[in-house]
Amino acid sequence: MNAPDPRARLLDLAGDKGVSLASLSALIGRNPAYLQQFVKKGSPRKLEEGDRAKLARFLGVDEVELGGAKDFSSALRRKDGGDWVDVPRLALDASAGPGAVAQEEAPFGQFRYARSWLRGQGLDAKWLSVIAVVGDSMVPTLYDGDEILIDASPRPWRDGVHVLRLGDALLVKRLVFERPGHVRVISDNRSYDRYDLSLADVTIIGRVVWKCGRI
Numbered sequence: 001m002n003a004p005d006p007r008a009r010l011l012d013l014a015g016d017k018g019v020s021l022a023s024l025s026a027l028i029g030r031n032p033a034y035l036q037q038f039v040k041k042g043s044p045r046k047l048e049e050g051d052r053a054k055l056a057r058f059l060g061v062d063e064v065e066l067g068g069a070k071d072f073s074s075a076l077r078r079k080d081g082g083d084w085v086d087v088p089r090l091a092l093d094a095s096a097g098p099g100a101v102a103q104e105e106a107p108f109g110q111f112r113y114a115r116s117w118l119r120g121q122g123l124d125a126k127w128l129s130v131i132a133v134v135g136d137s138m139v140p141t142l143y144d145g146d147e148i149l150i151d152a153s154p155r156p157w158r159d160g161v162h163v164l165r166l167g168d169a170l171l172v173k174r175l176v177f178e179r180p181g182h183v184r185v186i187s188d189n190r191s192y193d194r195y196d197l198s199l200a201d202v203t204i205i206g207r208v209v210w211k212c213g214r215i
Helices: 006-018 023-026 034-041 047-061 116-118
Strands: 084-095 107-114 130-134 147-151 160-166 170-176 182-186 197-200 203-212
Touching: 006 023, 006 034, 006 047, 023 034, 047 203, 084 116, 107 116, 147 160, 170 203
Parallel strands: 084 130
Antiparallel strands: 084 107, 130 147, 147 203, 160 170, 160 203, 170 182, 182 197
16 A cells, blocks of 8 residues: 555644644744645645644544654554553663663564453554663663563654653653743653753653563
């Protein structure tokens, strides 16, 4: 199946949501004609990553529908084993430190979860994936080598531990949404500095909802 045309899809989604392109442009901090030009004139050629993430989250769709690459949730078809669900384990590391370069999102295994457990946690398997933690900046919450379950479902962000992308770097950090349009990035290891970022400069991949690791 061919990927949807992001311009046509954005127009359809805006209509379904009952919002104008001008309103959506304001949502991402652009001038009122920005998305109208994107849809009608093809300028810009594609949405910037931060803009696309905000729009997808607001419209309740996967970024793929707006021109994004496949994300964690679509990296592997989940095997439906009746009472069990296989969630892909991805060949990525989320750095709890300076930042790991994200290069390969190919699955190389699965973690099997009970469908009833996922349901009890309010999780939908189609949005889940598992990756490893590298580094010590999230100690004592997360340790080097821990495996973390990421929920990438589209919903309003709230304070908690998340996986985020800064440029090509993939990080796992505690995020606090103190000010509109900004996020505070916190390492649970107090040896690391805290800092603030504009939401326009960061792509939040998903919330960390479970971990496992050696004792």
